[in-house]
Amino acid sequence: MSAERRIVALGNDALVLRGLERLASERGAAVLAADAPREDADTWVVVVDLARADALELAAQRRDRWPGAFLAAFLGSPDRARWEAALGAGYDLVASRGSLARELGRALDTWTGPRIARRLRAVTVDDVAGRLGVVARLDDPGSGPIAVYHVGGTLYAAGDACPHAGATLSEGALDGAVVTCPLHGSQFDVRSGERLRGPADLPVPTYRVAVEGGVAFIEIDAP
Numbered sequence: 326m327s328a329e330r331r332i333v334a335l336g337n338d339a340l341v342l343r344g345l346e347r348l349a350s351e352r353g354a355a356v357l358a359a360d361a362p363r364e365d366a367d368t369w370v371v372v373v374d375l376a377r378a379d380a381l382e383l384a385a386q387r388r389d390r391w392p393g394a395f396l397a398a399f400l401g402s403p404d405r406a407r408w409e410a411a412l413g414a415g416y417d418l419v420a421s422r423g424s425l426a427r428e429l430g431r432a433l434d435t436w437t438g439p440r441i442a443r444r445l446r447a448v449t450v451d452d453v454a455g456r457l458g459v460v461a462r463l464d465d466p467g468s469g470p471i472a473v474y475h476v477g478g479t480l481y482a483a484g485d486a487c488p489h490a491g492a493t494l495s496e497g498a499l500d501g502a503v504v505t506c507p508l509h510g511s512q513f514d515v516r517s518g519e520r521l522r523g524p525a526d527l528p529v530p531t532y533r534v535a536v537e538g539g540v541a542f543i544e545i546d547a548p
């Protein structure tokens with residue numbers, strides 16, 4: 326077995342470890358069960374037991390500790406709040422202990438490298454099913470204000486500060502997917518961020534919206 330690809334399991338859940346061993350042997354990797362986290366730039370996957378008190382903190386430290394790793398967490402019993410908190414903290418996958426290895430294998434098949442820095446909980450999909458237009462406004466310390474729009478049955482997230490002079494775009498009129506800045510009339514497509522009319526001369530940033538378990542999260546990429 327090659328130790329080039331390392332799966333580090335923080336926690337000693339026997340069922341999870343068995344599943345990880347199986348996955349590792351299929352992928353030419355090795356499992357390292359550890360009690361305490363340590364920095365390791367070559368780690369391929371880190372699996373964290375969400376029962377650990379420092380589980381959310383570990384996600385925030387990923388860039389320093391395991392810059393290239395896929396970060397997965399598991400729950401021993403259903404806990405919706407903890408599950409959402411873990412996704413929000415930036416785990417790439419959160420699963421029950423029984424399904425972790427299977428879901429991890431599936432996720433690794435399409436994973437191309439660390440991308441998501443964090444997720445912001447935006448809305449519950451059921452709550453906005455019958456509402457169109459602006460359905461949420463959030464403020465992300467790293468990215469600034471973000472508005473969530475429900476257009477044509479799909480949720481879109483776009484920067485909410487007008488690049489011209491900073492007005493709150495989502496307070497302007499929305500026509501289909503086009504928002505008009507309430508201050509000087511610049512227009513943007515909220516699906517792509519494209520600037521359609523000045524005086525602004527830049528687009529607005531857009532963000533992926535991922536729906537998991539009926540909750541829409543805005544995904545902020547790592548810089």
Ligand code: FES
Nearest residue numbers: 487489490506509
């Ligand atoms: S602030 Fe939006 S167009 Fe001027």
